[in-house]
Amino acid sequence: MTITLEPAIHGDRVSLLRVLGPAHVWALGVGIVLVGEFTGWNFAADKGGALAALIVCWVVGLLYTSVAMIDSEVTSTVAAAGGQYAQAKHIVGPLMAFNVALFLVFAYTMLEVSDAILLGDTIVAKAGVEGLTHNSFIAATIVVLAWLNYRGVLMTLNVNFVITAIAYISIVILFFSVSPWTQGAVLKLNELVTPGNALPYGWIGVIAAFQFGIWYYLGIEGTTQAAEEVRSPARSLPYGTMAGMITLLIAAAMTWYVCASMMPWEYLGITYYPLWDAGKLTGSPLLENLLFVATLLAAMASANGCINDAARAWFSLGRDRYLPTWFSAVHPRYRTPYRSILFLLPIALAFAFIADLNQAITFSILSGVLQYTFMSINIIMFRKKWPLGSIRRGYTHPFHPIPAIVLFCLCVVTFFAIFLGFGSQLIAMVAFYFLISLWFHFYRYKFVRRGDQFTMPWPKPQGY
Amino acid sequence: MWTVLSYACWGISIVLALWMLYDWFKVDTTFSEEVLTSSREGELEAVSEKHRI
Numbered sequence: 001m002t003i004t005l006e007p008a009i010h011g012d013r014v015s016l017l018r019v020l021g022p023a024h025v026w027a028l029g030v031g032i033v034l035v036g037e038f039t040g041w042n043f044a045a046d047k048g049g050a051l052a053a054l055i056v057c058w059v060v061g062l063l064y065t066s067v068a069m070i071d072s073e074v075t076s077t078v079a080a081a082g083g084q085y086a087q088a089k090h091i092v093g094p095l096m097a098f099n100v101a102l103f104l105v106f107a108y109t110m111l112e113v114s115d116a117i118l119l120g121d122t123i124v125a126k127a128g129v130e131g132l133t134h135n136s137f138i139a140a141t142i143v144v145l146a147w148l149n150y151r152g153v154l155m156t157l158n159v160n161f162v163i164t165a166i167a168y169i170s171i172v173i174l175f176f177s178v179s180p181w182t183q184g185a186v187l188k189l190n191e192l193v194t195p196g197n198a199l200p201y202g203w204i205g206v207i208a209a210f211q212f213g214i215w216y217y218l219g220i221e222g223t224t225q226a227a228e229e230v231r232s233p234a235r236s237l238p239y240g241t242m243a244g245m246i247t248l249l250i251a252a253a254m255t256w257y258v259c260a261s262m263m264p265w266e267y268l269g270i271t272y273y274p275l276w277d278a279g280k281l282t283g284s285p286l287l288e289n290l291l292f293v294a295t296l297l298a299a300m301a302s303a304n305g306c307i308n309d310a311a312r313a314w315f316s317l318g319r320d321r322y323l324p325t326w327f328s329a330v331h332p333r334y335r336t337p338y339r340s341i342l343f344l345l346p347i348a349l350a351f352a353f354i355a356d357l358n359q360a361i362t363f364s365i366l367s368g369v370l371q372y373t374f375m376s377i378n379i380i381m382f383r384k385k386w387p388l389g390s391i392r393r394g395y396t397h398p399f400h401p402i403p404a405i406v407l408f409c410l411c412v413v414t415f416f417a418i419f420l421g422f423g424s425q426l427i428a429m430v431a432f433y434f435l436i437s438l439w440f441h442f443y444r445y446k447f448v449r450r451g452d453q454f455t456m457p458w459p460k461p462q463g464y
Numbered sequence: 465m466w467t468v469l470s471y472a473c474w475g476i477s478i479v480l481a482l483w484m485l486y487d488w489f490k491v492d493t494t495f496s497e498e499v500l501t502s503s504r505e506g507e508l509e510a511v512s513e514k515h516r517i
Contacts, residue, residue: 013502127466140473147480329500455505
């Protein structure tokens with residue numbers, strides 16, 4: 001496929017480029033998430049045992065299926081860069097929108113930082129060279145991917161599609177290489193997960209495991225950030241998001257089955273490389289190297305998608321004057337939010353060099369769960385203000401309001417789980433969002449052109 | 465080999481970072497601020513986009 005773009009500027013406007021299809025949406029969502037199968041989910045086993053990691057795989061899968069369904073309906077209607085930020089702005093109001101945009105930027109930037117640290121640490125672990133540090137690999141990951149994002153969204157997500165597909169196929173190859181249909185040859189699930197050790201800390205361990213169960217699917221909602229760059233938002237976004245969710249549910253189940261059948265939960269819960277370790281345990285150098293490369297590619301795909309999404313959320317804030325309009329510049333040739341990409345680049349580098357992996361991951365998860373909590377409230381308000389039939393929807397999710405209620409309840413459980421493990425970070429983060437909300441309400445909002453920020457051609461909401 | 469790769473990573477990072485800074489400067493000095501920040505939310509331009517697939 002070749003695309004030639006003759007006139008970069010249409011009249012006096014420079015906008016983001018609509019060139020993406022459903023495969024790119026899939027690549028963006030699954031690309032951000034898949035790294036969670038290569039590291040992260042397994043810490044759930046440390047919190048509650050191997051069976052707890054499986055229980056949260058399915059229960060958190062339910063949380064994210066609700067997220068994907070709700071997101072697909074709202075985004076197929078509010079097709080704008082910024083995703084959930086644009087949704088919040090139109091459905092709840094400016095203060096909520098400002099907070100949601102910050103949730104997005106924090107969640108994706110901290111995830112990008114975690115991905116870069118993981119990639120650097122993986123290379124250093126493989127090299128085993130005295131004195132070799134991860135800093136150069138972290139810098140290269142963040143700068144090269146920022147450059148790719150700077151040069152255009154189409155190439156960025158084409159690359160993401162290829163590397164995500166390779167990482168995903170490696171999980172499938174590993175799964176079929178260990179003869180999953182027989183026990184005893186390679187897999188020893190019956191010996192490793194017994195009634196005596198399946199839930200070593202009981203049901204409170206299952207609750208605590210929610211904190212890391214999020215990693216199976218964290219970031220799938222990032223597909224909505226592409227809303228302004230897909231050719232057909234009403235079709236591509238629901239299709240790409242739901243296909244991505246199905247893909248991830250399969251990958252999560254395969255990953256748990258292989259890893260829990262090859263490693264005792266005490267080790268599985270602390271290793272940084274569950275799939276790479278599983279590759280090593282097969283005794284095949286080919287599988288070991290394949291899973292090493294796949295771990296790197298998954299981390300790259302995730303960081304790449306995160307740069308894309310964080311920049312669009314930041315760009316949207318600038319465009320609505322929630323931040324200085326300087327951030328809303330679009331590159332006239334590459335049609336990307338280049339200033340937002342460049343602004344977030346040194347921030348990501350600074351965090352990657354000074355923060356540790358656990359801190360970065362926790363900030364990312366916290367911001368993500370805050371965002372999901374908002375989504376459950378958002379869809380209730382959306383259906384109430386604009387009932388079915390009042391505006392055109394690209395997709396209508398079934399069983400409303402059950403997904404919203406399920407999502408809200410699971411978010412509450414996850415907050416409790418995070419509080420058990422990282423209570424001080426949770427309180428610090430909530431305090432930060434409270435203070436920044438005061439700044440926005442009392443200082444920044446006076447710069448916003450109030451009429452200009454609402455762009456959707458919708459009828460008046462019911463009750464107004 | 466890993467040490468060489470590490471130095472190569474620093475080199476690539478510096479070159480690409482400098483290129484982005486150069487391009488940023490070039491764009492900002494070539495186009496007016498009104499043009500660069502003229503994007504508006506919700507605009508559908510698929511039909512006006514001139515591309516060949």
